[in-house]
Amino acid sequence: MPTAHRPSLTQRRKAETQLEIARTAAALFAERGPGVTADEIARASGVALRTFYRYFRTKEDAVAPLLAVGVRQWIDDLAAATAGPDAPPARAALERAARRALTPTDERAAEALRWTRGLLRAMPDDPALRAVWHRVHHDSEEALRPVLARLTGAGRLQVRLAAAAANTAMRVAVEEWAAGDARADGPHGPAELVARGMRALTAGLPELDQRPDGRGDFGGAGQGAP
Known part of the structure; x- marks a missing residue:
């Protein structure tokens, strides 16, 4: 796999x-x-208003980087997975990456989830804020497609369906957790919700159990990309 381009210091x-x-x-x-x-x-951020508008078009756009970090973490984790014959099928890799992304491992991660909960609770009264949330998830779904294509070798339609199902499971899990009062690291936290949602929404996608070489995890040959 080629080495990823490292952003410059300025970036x-x-x-x-x-x-x-x-x-x-x-x-x-x-x-x-x-x-x-x-x-x-x-x-409150210690920057001039002019600087703020150099980075963001609107006040709602300002939350996008925080939401994107949380949403994209699991995709980056999944992208690091290998696609060799000894690698786990995409279904298992998806659930594992989603669980890790929604399990806070330090105070900063726990704080980010608390802020996300607060944002989601504020969204019903702010359509512009809600639009940012959905835009972040739309972008993440598109980023997920090439990763799943590499891990499964499935065709375009199957990859799109799998990406939509997995991304929806992630979004709904966070929204449902945010609507309640459960701890982020408890048995009713977002990590458990996303695992349940992922299994339910991807149950009809056997492509997630196969590998690019057509070897399946269910005992038979998979149906790879045409």
């Missing part, structure tokens, strides 16, 4: 600044709802 600093603003924006939205202004987010 990394820009991404870090955007993420720091996103954390501040998420905390403010979670605490005060849609009445938060871009000027308040900028001041």
